[in-house]
Amino acid sequence: xxxxxxxxxxxxxxxxxxxxxxxxxxxxxxxxxxxxxxxxxxxxxxxxxxxxxxxxxxxxxxxxxxxxxxxxxxxxxxxxxxxxxxxxxxxxxxxxxxxxxxxxxxxxxxxxxxxxxxxxxxxxxxxxxxxxxxxxxxxxxxxxxxxxxxxxxxxxxxxxxxxxxxxxxxxxxxxxxxxxxxxxxxxxxxxxxxxxxxxxxxxxxxxxxxxxxxxx
Amino acid sequence: xxxxxxxxxxxxxxxxxxxxxxxxxxxxxxxxxxxxxxxxxxxxxxxxxxxxxxxxxxxxxxxxxxxxxxxxxxxxxxxxxxxxxxxxxxxxxxxxxxxxxxxxxxxxxxxxxxxxxxxxxxxxxxxxxxxxxxxxxxxxxxxxxxxxxxxxxxxxxxxxxxxxxxxxxxxxxxxxxxxxxxxxxxxxxxxxxxxxxxxxxxxxxxxxxxxxxxxx
Numbered sequence: 508x509x510x511x512x513x514x515x516x517x518x519x520x521x522x523x524x525x526x527x528x529x530x531x532x533x534x535x536x537x538x539x540x541x542x543x544x545x546x547x548x549x550x551x552x553x554x555x556x557x558x559x560x561x562x563x564x565x566x567x568x569x570x571x572x573x574x575x576x577x578x579x580x581x582x583x584x585x586x587x588x589x590x591x592x593x594x595x596x597x598x599x600x601x602x603x604x605x606x607x608x609x610x611x612x613x614x615x616x617x618x619x620x621x622x623x624x625x626x627x628x629x630x631x632x633x634x635x636x637x638x639x640x641x642x643x644x645x646x647x648x649x650x651x652x653x654x655x656x657x658x659x660x661x662x663x664x665x666x667x668x669x670x671x672x673x674x675x676x677x678x679x680x681x682x683x684x685x686x687x688x689x690x691x692x693x694x695x696x697x698x699x700x701x702x703x704x705x706x707x708x709x710x711x712x713x714x715x716x717x718x719x720x721x722x723x
Numbered sequence: 724x725x726x727x728x729x730x731x732x733x734x735x736x737x738x739x740x741x742x743x744x745x746x747x748x749x750x751x752x753x754x755x756x757x758x759x760x761x762x763x764x765x766x767x768x769x770x771x772x773x774x775x776x777x778x779x780x781x782x783x784x785x786x787x788x789x790x791x792x793x794x795x796x797x798x799x800x801x802x803x804x805x806x807x808x809x810x811x812x813x814x815x816x817x818x819x820x821x822x823x824x825x826x827x828x829x830x831x832x833x834x835x836x837x838x839x840x841x842x843x844x845x846x847x848x849x850x851x852x853x854x855x856x857x858x859x860x861x862x863x864x865x866x867x868x869x870x871x872x873x874x875x876x877x878x879x880x881x882x883x884x885x886x887x888x889x890x891x892x893x894x895x896x897x898x899x900x901x902x903x904x905x906x907x908x909x910x911x912x913x914x915x916x917x918x919x920x921x922x923x924x925x926x927x928x929x930x931x932x933x934x935x936x937x938x939x
Contacts, residue, residue: 535752536835536864537856564836566862589805589836617863618836619752620780620805639855639878640753646782647833648752662855668884 514593518628528710529611531627534635536617539661541569543694550704552577555711557610558603562591579603590622591615609711623651637662642676645683652683664693730809734844744926745827747843750851752833755877757785759910766920768793771927773826774819778807795819806838807831825927839867853878858892861899868899880909
């Protein structure tokens with residue numbers, strides 16, 4: 508883990524120097540990370556220069572869904588590992604994150620456990636929790652929800668068809684991380700996308716100023 | 724892994740000698756394992772003597788949902804591990820699986836990656852894939868779907884509200900495991916429960932005959 512942390516620190520330094528804001532998206536398989544990314548890239552095209560790293564155990568399906576949307580995309584197949592690590596990310600950065608990129612989005616392997624333990628050098632972990640997964644996941648997988656300042660409650664278009672209890676879910680999240688920023692979002696119908704895009708824009712611009720402060 | 728496999732072989736031998744059929748339920752977090760178990764225990768109460776082992780990283784929520792349904796239930800909190808292992812199961816068996824038990828259901832940690840690699844000594848792995856997770860998971864997490872002879876497509880009551888393509892999902896499953904037995908099921912409205920209960924009854928009875936063969 509010290510080995511990983513050293514690479515993560517290098518990555519964060521490298522990204523910060525270049526004024527790139529990096530986020531690490533972590534969730535269960537099938538919580539809607541890739542659809543959210545498709546919609547996000549469509550919306551920020553032309554305004555936030557962006558690169559994407561997609562982690563999957565097998566296949567490059569997700570990366571292929573994201574090409575042609577204005578962002579450079581790199582797929583990492585982890586094969587025998589259930590998470591990305593910082594060394595894998597570091598190897599990709601120099602080629603992928605070219606001058607002018609302001610935002611790096613890393614879509615981690617779908618897994619609520621191990622990815623949370625591996626710092627990749629991002630500036631912010633973003634947890635996704637789809638409303639179809641129930642309200643108890645923050646308590647059952649506390650590490651992720653404690654290290655992610657932002658949690659996206661996804662697939663909210665399905666709420667009318669579920670017995671999902673929003674108050675209970677948010678209370679469970681706040682038990683684990685009282686200051687969590689919770690955004691409700693449906694990539695399917697676009698509900699809640701504005702707040703998410705505002706979050707990305709805000710931080711990508713802040714990262715730009717840091718670069719200027721560093722003389723970049 | 725050899726260490727785990729040795730414990731798994733011991734567990735399987737121990738269970739087979741006693742005429743117990745053991746299954747290992749594996750899926751993403753939130754795919755509906757615990758609700759399915761609640762409904763299953765309600766249905767088999769009085770007909771198939773059953774014990775349950777529930778694995779979670781944290782909390783005993785799931786175990787508490789299953790008490791009072793006629794089965795002995797034991798919770799294992801894995802804390803820093805994203806899967807159950809055979810040694811943990813072996814320690815629990817002698818106390819939990821008392822004489823007369825015909826079925827042991829192990830609910831693994833919610834994770835599509837690592838649990839598939841650890842044989843617990845079960846007789847059959849059962850993969851759950853909720854229809855909300857999309858059609859591509861068998862290709863992205865092939866190990867689980869290759870080692871599980873049975874796959875339950877869960878939450879089918881939500882199909883009318885999704886863009887889920889059943890033919891594509893089943894074709895992806897069959898690419899990974901051509902002989903997979905695929906059962907569609909909704910624990911919420913009971914649709915498809917009959918085939919699942921029939922599968923359990925059939926194998927619990929077969930396990931009984933093996934015990935008789937062994938002179939048990």
